Amino acid sequence: MDSPSDLFGRQSSLISPFDPYPNPSTALDLPRHLTPSGGGHGAPYPGANPSSQPPYPLIHHLLQPGGAPMRSRGQLHLDRYNREEERMEGEEEEGMGGRLVGVGGKRLSGALVADWSYDMMRVKRLRLESLVKGDGEIGLEEKEEEEKGRRSAERGNREKGREGRRKEREELKEQLEEARGRLKALQEKVWKAFGERSAQEEERRWSGGEPEEDDDGDGEMYKEEEETAEGITEEEVEEEVREIDDLSLPFIPPSPHFQGIAKQDQKARDHEKRSEEQRNVNGGGGVFLEGVLERAAVWMGCGVVRGEHVGGEQKFAQALKQELGSAVARVIDRVLRLYTQNETLPPSIHPSTLSPGEGGNEGGGRGGVWAALRERERGRGGGSATHDQPPLPAPPPHPHQEQSEALPLITRRTDNRRNQLLPPNNQPNNRTKNHLLPPHPFPPLCQPHPPHHHTHPALLPPSSHHKDSSPFLPPTSYPLPISLLHYTMQQLFTRSLSHLHPLHKEGIMNSDAYMEGNPFPPQLTPSSSSSSHPSFPPFAVMDERDGGMRGGGRDRGMDSGMYLGPGSAQEGLSPCHLKKAKLMFFYARYPSSNTLKTNFPDVKFNRCVTSQLIKWFSNFREFFYIQMERFARQAARDRLPRDGAPCLGRDSRETPLRLGRDTELYRILNMHYNKSNDYQVPDRFVELAELALREFYTAIQTGRDSDPCWKKSIYKIICKLDSPVPDSFRLPGCPMG
């Protein structure tokens, strides 16, 4: 888990903010890595090589609100000053024939030299600060020039005695002091915000001795920050400026705080004292920055303030994502509560389990679904050593226990079972859809499909074919958080869409996870259990006029997993309704609206639902006729019996084709209308299909197919051959054959 403090701490461990980058190319290249986009906030530093100007958009964003006034005055003046200085330097370079500034100039008085030297340092510092806040760009060449200029000024060989210049310096001094004060206040705010956020961790850092990950001087930085808040002496300014110059750190602002970073290796502070000071800071500071972006900015800002520019953007992005993620997780939880309170969601996704207690996603915003997703992603990607836990052959928990753990499991760190379910790079490619299903304590009333369809046999318990034997997914196939979230959102969407167009709902419900083989449709509620429904006898005797009742062992009368009981007819159609409609097609190719209403008692019919059902049957017919024509044409072309359909021989006058149950055409039809193959195709349908095939064949043989309306006659024949739909279809749920 990437807590903010973790991010903070890791920054210093991953980043070497004090790398002096003695190699100019390194110093130039590194900042560009920070902002691949190039950045370009503000005007380039005057005189600097644009290609070597590392932008600092992050600190710019961080400091701009509070530092805007400072920039509005001091920054502009400094820019002007810098430009003036550049101009002067250029002039002097022309005169001197070299780049060194002030070398060989008029001698100044000692006091003036010292004053100028001091001013130069302060101006430099201010310039660097301004760069960080505003343009945030500085080049190494510029840095070198500055260093040379400083040395030359210290030697007093430069003539800088003009009166106007002096006035300007004084003016700049005042501005500098003002800017310093504002910077100090801003830094206090930033650090207070940070300290308030992670006071405990910082306390641990300070008082617990060595930092956990970063032993490169975080504490020193804090110390330096406190010094900043307390105020600094001019000697420190000088010293720090000198240090940063020596370190050739062109991008480290020379403020006392920034410079403290650079000298952290040289100072050994008393940890107890720091702890006290930190406590004071934390205690006295209010929360200055609230909100996701602000906090993320603070984290990043801290990193930048500490000179950790390398990878700063990534850290910022991480922080941002983390906060956004936690916010989204909180929203999800709240929405779940709003939508599912006192409702009959499967317990596995009930809000109480989604966010156990208030500690889940509330407040901290570090747990919850989103955190689980992050955890999972982390674990999936190979994960760290701490997350790589061997798969546990632990016995599956009780279903209720599992469901109660379903979401606490999410909020936990990497979970054993999760690893077991999803070993990194060891997942079965054809992970069945059942993996996407949430745990459910209630048996899916929809008959699970035979293993050979979508579910690996190993994933189905041997008893899965028996209605009273809890045909659940094996515990090892319990869902993953991502799936659970998906399922949860589907639930929410389904509920939200319950007032919308059923056709639209269907589009959602037709999503992969809810199609074939999903025993947990969105509409499923515990009360829909067949055994609990008064009008739904679990051992209902089916009407077996034509088909049905197949594999006598299966005494389950109804595949009702998708259905609510009467009185709670649902709006819209479920995938199981589709399945049932397909089975109905075995009997009725052209069902009337009344027939549909009769056989879908658990559906609240309206115009849209009726139209959808009619459309379904239209599609069924289309597929049916397409197959008939296809095989008829094939037979006519070959003039041979196809796919095992025996030629009727000589005594067959005009119908050489037969449709046996062992033919390819039959297999295709059965696969389409009875995909799970758990319903015995009625003989009457086979006969009808055979008749249709013959009609198509003869029409093709006789050349009637040249008529654009040649199929209509066949349609007329077929539509008259509808059979009565068995009574078993009048009950809610899918009839079992």
Added chain:
DNA sequence: TAGGGCCCTG
């Protein structure tokens, strides 16, 4: 004119 069906397309 609304409902239903076919056809085509995505």
Added chain:
DNA sequence: CAGGGCCCTA
């Protein structure tokens, strides 16, 4: 499987 266009019919 859904959507839309077109046609037919009661």
